[in-house]
Amino acid sequence: MTETKTSKFITISLFGALILMSLLSLGYFSSQPISRQLKGWEIFIGGIATLAIYSFLVKENPVYRFFEHLYIGIATGITVVLGFKTFLWPKFFKPLLGFSVQTFPDGSIYQPYNNYILLYLLPMCLGLLYYCILTKRYAWLAQIAIGFSLGASGGLAFKGFFNQVIPQLVDSFKSFHISFADLSSISLYPFKLPAPVFQAFSNFVFMTVLLSSFFYFFFTFKREEGGVVERFSTTGRWMMMGCFGAFFGTTIMARMSLLVERIQFFIDEWVPTVFSGVIS
Amino acid sequence: MENSGSIFDRALIALDHIDRRIIYLFVLFSLTIPLVKGIKLDPAPFETANSFFETIATFDKSKGKIALIASDWGPNTKAENQAQMEVAIEHLMREKIPFALTSLSVFSKPFLEKIPNKIANRLNEEGGPYTWKYGVDWVNIGYRPNGSIMIQSLAKSKDLKKFWIADAKSTPLKNIKMLEDVRTIKDIGLLLEFTGSVGAFDAWVEYFSVDGYKPKFLHGCTSITIPEARTYMASGQLDGLHEGLAGSAYYEKLLSNSYPDREIGQAWKMNTGLAFAQAIIICFILLGNTRIILNSISNLIGNSLKIFTTDND
Structure with missing residues (x-):
């Protein structure tokens, strides 16, 4: 019962504060030029949405849920609009319907109508076959479009794989050779190591981590319990645990960065904008 | 029961039942105060x-x-990528290296316009002999759809001005002074890619090269993707890396060392807040673990005493 009362109190307070601030800001912004009004509202709504989403940390509440649904709705809507506005219209409909026959401010035409553009209709029809998946009778037609996409993606991925992974694969072959041609030293407080020794040690650690991690995923033969292979793969598991820890640490850092940016926004933009309205 | 015992015991019990919202408050204050x-x-x-x-x-x-x-970023990774792009653009401008901006992410459109303008205004206000101008020092090509296919076509293009046609404001690129001598990918000496998306970064690594030529590649990543980006750095596929907000804060320091009159940007301040918040989180982790260890020790001692008294009986 007390819990429900507290929840209601939080909700009413949040809604009350929201309405009060909206009214005060409305009064202030309406006296400003239109560009400043829009900017003011943009900052005001941005702040309110941030506060509403963060209110989840106190307790789940209707204000949070409202803004969560609002966000999902806007994100869905904007994806559809942007898909049309930034791709379908400029890349397909605009040239096809002849709207891209444009002149630059200097009077030159940069793209006259090209009849070959009508060939765009062929891939479009092929793409539309995807929608056949919605009918039982013609679902097989969708396979043509899917097959085409898979083939194209596979070809692209093949080229990409070589550019992306081969240099890393080559770099994985590290040398343990210690060359004393380089006489510089690296300070590892409180020790000082000759650079080649440090490099060889670093390469040794790298190869141990790499091979032990590989061994963990090596399931093609039976491992003896307590055997060398088993122990080596356990080492790999520990190495991966360390790696996951590093991933988790960087994730926390990224989340904190998001929060610090929002706080910066409140300090630099939201508070001065909203309170200029409240004070005036 | 909970009120009995020493102050230390009560403090430990209170720590066991600490409300998570108190921890949030600590983090919030540690971020805000700096x-x-x-x-x-x-x-x-x-x-x-x-x-x-x-x-x-x-x-x-x-x-x-x-x-x-x-x-290739939007509002979701603005916290880290904006600071990185700002310092990199500032450095390019100070070195008077002309640059073009483009994006695979439609949500980046406003930043392509806003950030270089902001930096150019700041540098122009410093009152030096040089004035940074759009079209001479930078050009905004705008958002380009089609991801990896666009990157491949860009790399293979025989004339970049014909490929891009116009800038984000529909000004024909043939009228942009800084692109007068730019023809192919070989005229792009440096690629700077900022993103929180591993997919977008991979696309540039995989496809932005032609036979025998690959521009130098610099990357600004979010903290989450640091471990992956480091792999590329180690293999020599990257020539430099901005690691999250902390990376751009250090870059600010490097810029300030080279240009002592420059105004300190946001990254350095935000990174200080981040450091305080992380220190608080580490304190809580240590506190929580200390509590668990102390609990285990006291249980161990309690059990030993019980065995001892039972044996004596």
Whole structure:
């Protein structure tokens, strides 16, 4: 019962504060030029949405849920609009319907109508076959479009794989050779190591981590319990645990960065904008 | 029961039942106070950021060579990517390296316009002999759809001006002075890619090259993707890396060392707040673990005493 009362109190307070601030800001912004009004509202709504989403940390509440649904709705809507506005219209409909026959401010035409553009209709029809998946009778037609996409993606991925992974694969072959041609030293407080020794040690650690991690995923033969292979793969598991820890640490850092940016926004933009309205 | 025992015991019990919202408050205050007070701690040095700095500082400024900035981020990673892009653009401008901006992410459109303008205004206000101008020092190509296919076509293009046609404001590129001598990918000496998306970054690594030529590659990643980006750095596929907000804070320091009159940007301040918040989180982790260890020790002692008294009986 007390819990429900507290929840209601939080909700009413949040809604009350929201309405009060909206009214005060409305009064202030309406006296400003239109560009400043829009900017003011943009900052005001941005702040309110941030506060509403963060209110989840106190307790789940209707204000949070409202803004969560609002966000999902806007994100869905904007994806559809942007898909049309930034791709379908400029890349397909605009040239096809002849709207891209444009002149630059200097009077030159940069793209006259090209009849070959009508060939765009062929891939479009092929793409539309995807929608056949919605009918039982013609679902097989969708396979043509899917097959085409898979083939194209596979070809692209093949080229990409070589550019992306081969240099890393080559770099994985590290040398343990210690060359004393380089006489510089690296300070590892409180020790000082000759650079080649440090490099060889670093390469040794790298190869141990790499091979032990590989061994963990090596399931093609039976491992003896307590055997060398088993122990080596356990080492790999520990190495991966360390790696996951590093991933988790960087994730926390990224989340904190998001929060610090929002706080910066409140300090630099939201508070001065909203309170200029409240004070005036 | 809970009220009995020493103050220490009661404090430990209170710690067991600490409300998570108190921890949130601690984190919030630790982030806010440095920002409000303007405290600036020296950022930790990054070898990767040093390489980033060196690559820009030693860029071949011969005629017709430009840098290309791929700004593949949006509001969701603004906290880290904006600070990175700001310091990189500032460095490019100070070195007078002309650059073009483009994006695979439609949500980056406003930033392609806003960030270089903001930096150019700030530099122009410093009152030096040089004035930074759109079309001479930078050009905004805008958002380009089709991801990896666009990157491949861009790399293979025989005439970049014909490929891009016009800038984000529909000005024909043939009228842009800084692109006069730019023809192919070989005139792009440097690629700077900022993103929180591993997919977008991979697309540039995989497809932005032609036989026998690959521009120098600098990357700004979010903290989450640091471990993956480091792999590319180690294999030599990257020439420099901005690691999250901390990386850009250190870059600010490098810029301030080279240009002592420059105004300190946001990254340094935000990184100080971040450091305080992380210190608080580490404190809570240590406190929680200490509590668990103490609990285990006291249970162990209690059990030993029980065995001892039972044996005596």
